[in-house]
Amino acid sequence: xxxxxxxxxxxxxxxxxxxxxxxxxxxxxxxxxxxxxxxxxxxxxxxxxxxxxxxxxxxxxxxxxxxxxxxxxxxxxxxxxxxxxxxxxxxxxxxxxxxxxxxxxxxxxxxxxxxxxxxxxxxxxxxxxxxxxxxxxxxxxxxxxxxxxxxxxxxxxxxxxxxxxxxxxxxxxxxxxxxxxxxxxxxxxxxxxxxxxxxxxxxxxxxxxxxxxxxxxxxxxxxxxxxxxxxxxxxxxxxxxxxxxxxxxxxxxxxxxxxxxxxxxxxxxxxxxx
Amino acid sequence: xxxxxxxxxxxxxxxxxxxxxxxxxxxxxxxxxxxxxxxxxxxxxxxxxxxxxxxxxxxxxxxxxxxxxxxxxxxxxxxxxxxxxxxxxxxxxxxxxxxxxxxxxxxxxxxxxxxxxxxxxxxxxxxxxxxxxxxxxxxxxxxxxxxxxxxxxxxxxxxxxxxxxxxxxxxxxxxxxxxxxxxxxxxxxxxxxxxxxxxxxxxxxxxxxxxxxxxxxxxxxxxxxxxxxxxxxxxxxxxxxxxxxxxxxxxxxxxxxxxxxxxxxxxxxxxxxx
Numbered sequence: 349x350x351x352x353x354x355x356x357x358x359x360x361x362x363x364x365x366x367x368x369x370x371x372x373x374x375x376x377x378x379x380x381x382x383x384x385x386x387x388x389x390x391x392x393x394x395x396x397x398x399x400x401x402x403x404x405x406x407x408x409x410x411x412x413x414x415x416x417x418x419x420x421x422x423x424x425x426x427x428x429x430x431x432x433x434x435x436x437x438x439x440x441x442x443x444x445x446x447x448x449x450x451x452x453x454x455x456x457x458x459x460x461x462x463x464x465x466x467x468x469x470x471x472x473x474x475x476x477x478x479x480x481x482x483x484x485x486x487x488x489x490x491x492x493x494x495x496x497x498x499x500x501x502x503x504x505x506x507x508x509x510x511x512x513x514x515x516x517x518x519x520x521x522x523x524x525x526x527x528x529x530x531x532x533x534x535x536x537x538x539x540x541x542x543x544x545x546x547x548x549x550x551x552x553x554x555x556x557x558x559x560x561x562x563x564x565x566x567x568x569x570x571x572x573x574x575x576x577x578x579x580x581x582x583x584x585x586x587x588x589x590x591x592x593x594x595x596x597x598x599x600x601x602x603x604x605x606x607x608x609x610x611x612x613x614x615x616x617x618x619x620x621x622x
Numbered sequence: 623x624x625x626x627x628x629x630x631x632x633x634x635x636x637x638x639x640x641x642x643x644x645x646x647x648x649x650x651x652x653x654x655x656x657x658x659x660x661x662x663x664x665x666x667x668x669x670x671x672x673x674x675x676x677x678x679x680x681x682x683x684x685x686x687x688x689x690x691x692x693x694x695x696x697x698x699x700x701x702x703x704x705x706x707x708x709x710x711x712x713x714x715x716x717x718x719x720x721x722x723x724x725x726x727x728x729x730x731x732x733x734x735x736x737x738x739x740x741x742x743x744x745x746x747x748x749x750x751x752x753x754x755x756x757x758x759x760x761x762x763x764x765x766x767x768x769x770x771x772x773x774x775x776x777x778x779x780x781x782x783x784x785x786x787x788x789x790x791x792x793x794x795x796x797x798x799x800x801x802x803x804x805x806x807x808x809x810x811x812x813x814x815x816x817x818x819x820x821x822x823x824x825x826x827x828x829x830x831x832x833x834x835x836x837x838x839x840x841x842x843x844x845x846x847x848x849x850x851x852x853x854x855x856x857x858x859x860x861x862x863x864x865x866x867x868x869x870x871x872x873x874x875x876x877x878x879x880x881x882x883x884x885x886x887x888x889x890x891x892x893x894x895x896x
Contacts, residue, residue: 361642446772481757493767525720
């Protein structure tokens, strides 16, 4: 069961929603945010809003007014205490041709889904064969061109494997299909710097904040895939599932690490916002 | 004015068409073909069909039955003698999450647009700042992840510039935003080999066929962007606009080349199919 609010109108989730003029289905011309609604509040809403605004700016999309987004978010939050909220912004206003018209508008879709019922604190992951391409001009954005992630997740159906790790075309570790990744190396954390690929995750940003607060050294840099063999611990994170320790990656196994546990605990204490 | 046929139903082009379960708007999870209807026949239909089938196979999408596509195409062709026909196939069947469900279906959208009224035999082009990323696993496909082309075309609005040339992230020439490119060098043709980026165009394929037929040497290989300075001629091609000589690229200028003219003439004689 889900709820959907499209440009201010509640929608029957089974009915057609998008017109032929929408450029989302044409070219993946849009962005999205996936957020956790917890006890009536959206965790890290201000970070999601900030990323959304900067993404719109980078793609030249008209950004909806903050007051409008706040208003719509409140009407969604009134429906549920706990849920996953997805906000998709798609460029609209042309029937064919790559060039966005100067009159292009931004279509807003809010969707409300059940919160995941089972988020284990530690998980098994695998390597994906599908690589991530490099393009500094689009790196970091949570845009709707996601075929690489789609093809990566299609590689396995074993529900015992919770996430797949992805390398870029040069063999650098970038992250999970739907998460960012951190390695613990000699008491410090490293995480891929995302200058060429990957999504600049809201939970990643908050892990970096929490690490500073906990005085854990953390470095964002290029990470060769072989470095996972030297890691003493690993975790993945995203806005919905929080921080999950990686305890198994094919032949490799780790205990839940100290840094991972400290960050998981700190995240529990972090103040939810709306 | 356009006509649209969605999963066998004629559609009011202004009405909502795609449901929330469609993965086209979610992730650009689909492919498309753009074809020229000329005197009641679709040029190079068998090539479009072949590419569509191989694209579906590479992406793990269910391919619609050929007989069904033929049937729908005929009902479109009955409406007009000359037009542009776009066929989009989008994966459908899930509300959230990258993994395509095993029950995923393929949504078929046929659109009929006016044929372009003005296709000059020679054009001015420019360089785009936006680069094409490299990913051998998706190279060649005309999939719906087209933000790079969208951003490239957003770089100019001068209608005197008909096309933008794009380099990949390593500085290799790949093609135009909506066309493939050929350079004439010492009596032979070279064209980018598309092993890492670019769309394997139907017109490109037919230019390669025509070149063989005309005994013009042609090589598909990596093309450094500097090589345009040594070219004696250049043209771009796509299924709708055919072969267009490039006579101006920023400071560079060329006459319409001999090879270009021979191919343009040969294309006029090539037999249209349906």
